[in-house]
Amino acid sequence: MLVLSRKKGESIVINDHIEITVLGVEGDTVRIGVSAPKHIDIFRKEVYDSIQEANRDSVSPAEADIEALMRLVRDSQQK
Known part of the structure; x- marks a missing residue:
């Protein structure tokens, strides 16, 4: 796992297409975009x-579906 420190307004970019931005920090809660x-x-x-x-x-x-299927197979083989 990569661990980064970012401040409010800072971002990271993943694979040129995904950007994650820290929008705010309030107590134990971090808002990200x-x-x-x-x-x-x-x-x-x-x-x-x-x-x-x-x-x-x-x-x-x-399991009930498997049992029902097995009964059908047994019944069809007995005929």
Whole structure:
């Protein structure tokens, strides 16, 4: 992990296309602004993690669905 110190109004640039600017600091809270091309998705980490979990859940078959499929296969083989 790269660790940088920035003051209010200062920025960092990532890969020529993404600029992160410190907008303000109030107590333990740092406000940042992110400028990036529209095709780049930007999420808060907790939102990103939630999206990733939902994606994993959507491609993982439920145990009940697997059992139902296995019953269908067994039934079709017995006929």
